[in-house]
Amino acid sequence: MKMYPKQRCRLVLTLLVLLVAVVTRAQVPVMEINENGKYRSDQTVTLQQLSADVKVVGNIATTTMRMRFYNGSGRLKEGRLTFPLPEEVSVSGFALDMNGVMRKAVPVEKEKATAVFESIERRQVDPGILEKTEGNNFRTRIYPLNPDGVRTVEITYNQELSSSNGQLVYYLPLAGKTIASFSLSASVYETVAVPQLIEKPDGGFVFEKKGNVWKASISKSDFTPDQSLKIAFPQQVNAPRTLVKRKDADSWYFLTNVQIIPPAPVVKPLQQVTILWDNSLSGRKRDHKKEKAFLEKLFATKSNINVTLYAVATATKKVGDYAVSNGAIGGLLKAVDEMIYDGATDYSSIPALPPGGDLLFFTDGLSNFGEWSQLPSKPVYPVVATPVANYSKLRYYSSSTGGQLIDLNQTDVAGAAAQVMHKPYRFLGVKYLYDISNVNPATAAVSGGNLMITGIVRKLPVTLTLQFGYGNKVAQEIPVTLDAQQTAGDWAIETFWAQQQLAALEPFYDQNKETISRLGKEFGIVTPNTSLIVLESVADYVKYKIAPPAELLQEYKALVKRRQLNQEEAWDNYLAAAKERMKDLKEWWHTNYPIKRSTKKITEPRRMEDREVMAAPAPAQERSNIQTISGEELKDLPDANIPGLLQGRVAGVNAATSQMEETVVVGYRAAPKGKVTAIDIKSDAEYLKPMDAAVSMDAAYRTYLRLRENYQTTPSFYFDMANWFYGKRETGRAIDIISNLVELELEDAVLYKTVAYLLKKYGAYDKELVITKKVLDWRPMDPQSYRDYALALQDNGKYQQALDTLYAALTQSYTEEARTRDQGIEEVLLMELNHIASRYNARVNTSKIDKALLYRLPVDIRVVLNWNMDHTDIDLHVTDPKNEECYYGSRETSLGGRISDDFTDGFGPEQFLLKKAIRGKYQIKTNFFGERQVTVAGPPTLMAEVFLRYASGNEERKIVVFQDAKGSRAANADGQVLIAAFDF
Incomplete structure (x- = not known):
């Protein structure tokens, strides 16, 4: 059996803090513990101390929360802290206690931060990392929470305050459970009127004037807050509040806030409305009561309105047309109530919509299966009724089309309806820019009568003229004077400027990656590609x-x-290792088989560190001399076997564009025939029994929906159900069902890999490309991410991009720990790189690839085993007709079978090659040793690709995808699972 280092119990701690400007129920930090992939409350881990410091000036606020957690259990635990934040609010500070001292995090590229975190984690010395996921959601991983120990984490975030009834409102949820040690301080700067405490946690919490600052504070033990903290500040209409801060010797940052009242609200006709209703699985989380109340209010007194309703998930389907008169929308609401929420979100499936009218889009903006390629030619009004949303993307949709973002989290239904029934009043920009630059927002709809504008000015004093109006017509101008007397002191208004810059850049993430990363690192802001990290030692x-x-x-x-x-040892690529591996592959390929050697298996127990020694290739003296085939002999070879055969050599690509080496064809004739039989590894889950009893596919789907109520967050349920429908030739439904996995967790690469495997099996190559690209964006620190994306590109006929991506996998820099984990992956990558270079040689350019890596290696049999989880050990075993088994303990067979390096702690893959097959039966098995992590993804998902006549031009591929775990029902007495067999 395998011997692992001391395993750690990997548990997950979830802290949910809803920091929404207007909410109906206050909520204190809630902690949940991951037990076998399920989040549950755990009374042994408590929030022992909470301190909050709030600073407000004008319409901006900075909040710092320090939380100390006590683990009263006898077990070691690991934490994950997750929290959504409102629109354009970002985390700009993170600190974690290290040996009893708070240490501030520093900004690093997200991919580098993740790579470093995981590398150090493998040494069982864990840092802290805070990262941003899709939408405006943040999470941090904290380890360890020792038995009877405490850990302290500190988070700082900045926000623009919302406006309600002519007042700015600050809200911090506090009411709830008793906290052993509680403290709260609030400071309000530069306001004449006393701040109004709408809600306060304790009767003694009152504001007192100290200089130009209003201050209030309390400190309590064993305290249960009666209420949350809600502070209101009166606003003066059209009276800007302005702050400036020196940027450098030649320029200043400025921030100004204006409450805007349109001079004459313009009512617009409401005659044609198109509704896109996101009915993906995550749509269940939206507040449908608010959404329907908004629709009722919008159509309450309207007549003769034509409404067209579409449902948007993995596909977009028209639900129906509805004629609304005098607020009669019963039919529309009935259709909404009958929506089935299932599948991923694919905006690319939205058809071209006819111009005219308005478009209401009820969604969270998280499209995980495809994006809009072209926005509709009508105003788009995204409607948000969930705290987890991609606000920057949705605001871009609205501003680009002349619509307006409607946030039901912050706006009541009457105000939301008014936004649609009136033309958006817009900030049109600054008149006469001259010495003004980088103004944010460049243009925007004025939401709630409140607008914050930031920018950079070259000289002071100066007067800006802000322009507002409907469409592009200026209806109002407001002057704003900036001078050095408005200095912000140590207030970080530059952070607000950077946050607004980032909000404008994020909808075009791919084009703006570098700028987003630079701003994140410069200002210490967590962005989609910038994280905050804390390391334990200076040496790291x-x-x-x-x-x-x-x-x-x-x-x-x-x-x-x-x-x-x-320092150079920490980061390196696989290029040098790949060149050495190619020499070995060439020698193996040119060796004449069979050879005489012992076939005795290794049966003694082995330790992880012993495996490389045991897996050494056969000594060089066992290899035979190279024998070449003459040009005459090549005449009889079928042309399909090796494309481009020319006078005894494999012809290279055009010399002007390629370095593909002309290689002597030695002892290889592609096997003329062979048949692969994939084993259907069925689940024995109880929930499949009612499926088998269904009388029709529609009845089976209804049964699936009924069963799903008890398995909504169980990935294996969707996996099994998708395969059930696929087995019934219901591929479309299978794709819809497996796509639910990407809706369960934000940016969960493990779940996305599972989906990619099945999409490849189902032949949904376009969606396989979308999913593997997302994993590559999140995890470029893994060569497997490049490989999966490259093979998806190949499946989609994008051969040059596939070739370049495979080469990138070899030439990217990885951490020392990652290279150790994935040592040997270069052998798999070399086979695939040369397959593309040779098979599609007329369509690819290999001139940028190191010539030492290019060599044609056609084989009769190639098997590749992939899996989706890190910290996992799964082995590939292939038995040939001579009953000789090729696996980590016997890496080369007498027939020339060859197994790649044994991956004992990572994602794999493992590869088997046989240049020349003999007649008879071959069997492919896997052996699962175990994983060292507990995730919400359930057991590991495995994908085996079986190729006959690989790289010959006449190849056959079979794909087997299944989930495996120690003690699997499908395993034999040795723990092996038969996944495929083939005959020659």
């Missing part, structure tokens, strides 16, 4: 080339100067 900051926080900078510089660590 040096090793991974991450500048530490200020308190460690001196020690960091001293270590770098003394060069006590070899």
